[in-house]
Each structure stands twice: as structure tokens, then as C-alpha cells.
Amino acid sequence: MNYYALLLIVLILLAMYFLLGSFLWGAGYQPTPRSVLLRMMAMARIGPKDRVYDLGAGTGALVVRALDEGADSVVGIEIEPIRFWFLRWRQRRHPRGDHLELLREDFFKAELSDATVVLVFLWPGAMRRLDEKFRRELRPGTRVVSYWHPLEGWRALEEDPKKRVYLYEVPTSLRPASPGAASSAGPSGASP
């Protein structure tokens, strides 16, 4: 086998790992497209008092944009090691990189109670698990902006069906859902 063929195989394997490897941890990788990202930021209304979380920060499209929007602090949680290394690299290059906290861990185990904005681009199973976590941990007024998958049982404050972006706000009365009550006790409104 010549050198170029070997190089090609290594590159293909790396690309496959990059795209599919995080299924080992629970989800594949896909960056949020730019037009969607801008829509998410408009809905999130990030300001200088915000502490923004991106659950599954990938290669940093959302966390970098949240820094650019002037968030007081941004937390990117990513479990996959290569993407995490890339996030660190972007952090070092960003003029406001010291406002970015990077955690290489499982976001289901992270404490989210100090968030004012939570950004997610995940898969349906994760959204279902996060529903309970959000109900337990998020403070009233926290904005949750999700791309692609809505939070079942939550009433969106705003949504863009074309881009599949959904904005939710945690109300004062949010409590853990009782079994089967998700669709009638949803946040951002008394009923869906």
C-alpha cells in the first residue's frame, strides 16, 4: 500500500470517528447552521448579565456566538475528546475566551441552576431526559432555546417552524412533572 492510500484511509477513519464517534457517548455531531444560529441568538436575547450554557457544545458554533453577543459568562459542555480539544483551541483564540468555561463531562450530570439561558441541539431521547432536569434545576425566567427538537409538553413562547427553533421560558410555578402529566403541566403556560 502506498503512502497516499494509507493517508486516505486514516483521513476517512478520522472523519467517520468525528461524525459518528460520539454515538459512543449518546449522540452524533452536527454543527448548527449559521442561519439557525442567528435565529437562536435572536430568540435567546443574550445580554451582559447572562450565563449561557450549551449542552453538547460540539466545535463551538453556539458558545463562540454567545461570547460575541456579550454574555457575562458562557459554559460549553462537551463529552467527546477531539471536539473538546478543538473547543479549547477556539477559546484560546477568542478575545473574550476568559468568559468561556469548558467542561468535558456528561451534561446530564452537570448542575444547571445558575443558567439564565440554555441552548440545545440534541436528539429526542436527550430532550425527554432534560425535561425532568430542567424542571428540577432551572430557575424561573431561564430561557431555553432548542434547535430541531421541541421540549415535549412545554409551551413554546416563540417558535420558528421553518427553521425548527423553539424558545421556552421557565415559569415561577415549575415543578417536577408527575408521571403522564408532562403535557398538562408544561412550562411557559398553564397548558399546551
Ligand SMILES: C[S@@+](CC[C@H](N)C(=O)[O-])C[C@H]1O[C@@H](n2cnc3c(N)ncnc32)[C@H](O)[C@@H]1O
Ligand atoms: C448535534 S451536536 C451540537 C453541537 C453544537 N451545540 C452546535 O449546535 O453546533 C451535539 C453534541 O453533543 C455532544 N454530546 C452528546 N451527548 C453528550 C453528553 N451526554 N454530554 C456532553 N456532550 C454530549 C456530542 O458529542 C455533540 O458534539
